Amino acid sequence: MNDDVKGTDGGVIGRAGGGSRRTAGAGGSGGSGAKGPGGAGGSGGNVIEISGLCKRFVTGRGSGRRTVDALDDVSLTVADGSCLAVVGESGSGKSTLARILVGLEAADAGEVVLAGRPVARRPRRAERRARARDIQMVFQDPNGSLNRRRTAGSAISEVLAAHHRVTGAEARRRVEELLEQVGLRPAHARSLPGELSGGQRQRVAIARALAAEPRVLVLDEAVAALDVSVQAQVLNLLSEIRRDRRLTYLFITHDLSVVRQVSEEVVVMRQGRIVERGSTTQVLDDPQHPYTRLLRDSAPRPGWRPVRAIGRDAAEVEA
Amino acid sequence: MSVLELDDVRLAVPHPSGDRTLLRGVSLSVAPGEALGLVGESGSGKSMTLRTVLRTEPRGAHVAGRVLLDGRDVRGLGPAELRRVRAESLAMISQDPRAALNPLLRVSRFLVEGLCDARGDDERTATRRARDLLAQVGIADVDRCMNSYPHQLSGGMLQRVVIAAAVAGSPRLLLADEPTTALDVTTQSEVMAILDEQRRERGMSMIFVTHDLELASAVCDRIAVMYAGEIVEISTPERLHAAPRHPYTRLLLDSRPSLTARAPVLPVIPGRPVAAYEVGGGCAFAGRCPWSEPGCTDGEIPLVRDGDRAVRCAREEELAGELAHATGTEATA
Structure with a gap:
């Protein structure tokens, strides 16, 4: 409860639910008309519709038992073919938002509509598989998300077999195609993750996600661990793929420069709530919420100096 | 006299397929009270450059060259002298503060024990000093x-x-290795401000290792850009941004997305960053450099000094004008 941004109490809550600056669709690239390959289509051109999402975690035992509201009444929409950045x-x-969206976590309350289909809170196996075809996730650390004893080719063909029953020579052809799309060579299909650089591993993770032919990619800090020169390559690649395949992105990041580069819309989250939302240009050029301003002012850039706020640490102590 | 001087430091570690070079001749100096950023x-x-100063390089590593701390070569120190240098003249702040603290001891024990050890304070004095230090940070x-x-x-x-403990003895030289990489951006700003302030107040020198050119620029007097185990450019932050002299520096500045404008x-x-042991003859960056010429891959290219800047590029004079302008689409940003 220790609010380390001065004078925000109340203001946060008022804005979070109301979404007075919500401008879904504005500035988006082709938000309308682009119906996905599945034909399911999103209502009103939205591929993702989330309303009133809540998730509470319980930590500790006995007298140390505490609850944390990881998500507190979060609502947002993502237009077909656009990129929404989630900053925090x-x-x-x-990350909890992303995990609920792809089905790695179940929400306590709220609704998720994906490509026009409501997602059950405890889905059956077939529903889960259908969802995985619609939405795929790329994680921050390809070392953790790739099996280090499995070649790049076999990681990708596993997804092809699971979702599209593609095997044998056809699978090999698709693997080569996918590797080329992410800027790798067909020969990389035989490489183990340990034989690839960090940037190459992340490309394999992206190729594997694309193998399911999803409509939505959830990218959870997907470029955060990459070196600057490699990060630029992967960011360009992701823009290209989105344009060519008419994909929709939910791009989770802490980095406002990345937000500027990849997204049309942005939501700023803090302690489980959305504190500001709007078009990327609007929010970054003219942030309304003190926390968004603090985030922007904390980002190193030419001429920047670090600043020391007084008494901020109180909020950091975990009781 | 410099607080620290590295003179042609080379380092190789044993590997099944022959020794692997990690440093290919690093030379730098840090003046009293100066902060030098090592960016790459x-x-x-x-990081390996820092480890040659602390003498914590990997087991079995072959190190050549001189590392002079206040004129004394730390490479030649015996165990007792080395312990004293580490306790009195050097302090290290690493990326993971949890690695520096014993999880079973309270913060008070950690700080007080350190102060009693290093300064010979009694427990009451040390406790008072520890409390002052925490307030200062x-x-x-x-x-x-x-x-x-x-926890x-x-x-x-x-x-x-960790910063409080590091500055407690006012050591000559702070070695900070990505101290804020694991922190949130708002916390990073706060921690960097505190580190910068404490360092200046006590007149300490610092080597600040980071991959973030902007962050280094904000708190350092000079920046050394490293690539493949060697320094390719040294300059002040202002000049590095306004007119970088090495193609790698120019491209590094341009490839980072901007907060204010979308490219x-x-x-x-x-391509990808090459490792020091993969470098053949000539310039290590030639394979990725849009300005490289056949001559770039021959012989050894020296780090040419010019006042307080230095650059390692065979075409440095020809390219100076061109590199001063961004390669990107928004040269004004």
């Missing part, structure tokens, strides 16, 4:  | 922090505790 620091709930 | 991508040798609730175990504190709080396509450096 640790504890903001941005 | 992973594998460029920036911006901790509001000193009692609570002193009585906490490391009860956030990363930002812990890094401040239609980000300028990229083709």
Whole structure:
């Protein structure tokens, strides 16, 4: 409850639910008309519709038992073919949001509509598989998300077999195609993750996600661990793929420069709530919420100096 | 006299397929009270350079060259002298503060024990000093922090505790290796401000290792850009941004997305960063450099000094004008 941004109490809550600056669709690239390959289509051109999402975690035992609202009444929509950036620091709930969206976590309350289909809170196996075809996730650390004893080719063909029953020579052809799309060579199909650089591993993770032919990619800090020169390559690649395949992105990041580069819309999260939302240009050029301003002012850039706020640490102590 | 001087430091580690070079001749100096940023991508040798100063390089590593701390070569010190140098003249702040603290001891024990050890204070004096130090690094609730175990504190709080311990003895030289990489951006700003302030107040020198050119520019007097185990450019932050002299520096500046303007396509450096042991003859960056010429791959290219800047590029004079302008689409940003 220790609010380390001065004078925000109340203002946060008022804005979060109301979404007075919500401008869904504005500035988006081809938000309308682009119906996906599945033909399911999103209502009103939205591929993702989330309303009133809540998730509470319980930590500790006995007298140390505490609850944390990782998500507290979060609502958002993502237009077909657009990229929504979700910005926040640790504890903001941005990763929990992603995990619920792809089905790695179940929400306590709220609704998720994906490509026009409501997602059951405890889906059956077939529903889960259908969802995985619609939405795929790329994680921050390809070392953790790729099996280090499995070649790049076999990681990708596993997805092809699971979702599209593609095997044998056809699978090999598709693997080569996918590797080329992410800027790798067909020969990389035989490489183990340990034989690839960090950037190459992340490309394999992206190719594997694309193998399911999803409509939505959820990218959870997908470029955060990459070196600057490699990060630029992967960011360009992701823009290209989105344009060519008419994909929709939910791009989770802490980095406002990346937000500027990849997204049309942005939501800023803090302690489980959305504190500001709007078009990327609007929010970054003229942030309304003190926390968004603090985030922007904390980002190193030419001429920047670090600043020391007084008494901020109280909020950091975990009781 | 320089606080620290590295003279042609080379380092190789044993590997089944022959020794692997990690540093290919690093020379630099740090003046009293000066902060030097060591900036580069992973594998460029920036952390390894710090480790040659602390003498904590990997087991079995072959190190050549001289590392002079206040004129004394730390490479030749015996165990007892080395311990004394580490205790009195050097302090290290690493990326993970949890690695520096014993998880079973309260913060008070960690700080007080360190102060008694290093300065010979009695326990009461040390406790008073520890409390002062915590207040100086911006901790509001000193009692609570002193009585906490490391797991009860956030990363930002812990890094401040580590900074307090590091500056306690006012060592000659602070070695900071990505001290804020694991922290949130707002906490990073706070921790960097505190580190910068404490360092200046006590007149300490610092080597600040980071992959973030902007962050280094904000707190350092000079920046050394490393690539493949060597320094390719040294300059002041202002000049580095206004007119970089090495193609790698130029491209590194351009490929980072901007906070204020979106590029239609980000300028990229083709290929991947090469490791020091992969470099053949000539310029290590030639394979990725849009300005490289056949001559770039021959012989050894020296680091040419010019006042307080230095650059390692065979075409440095020809390219000076061109590199001063961004390659990206928004040269004005």
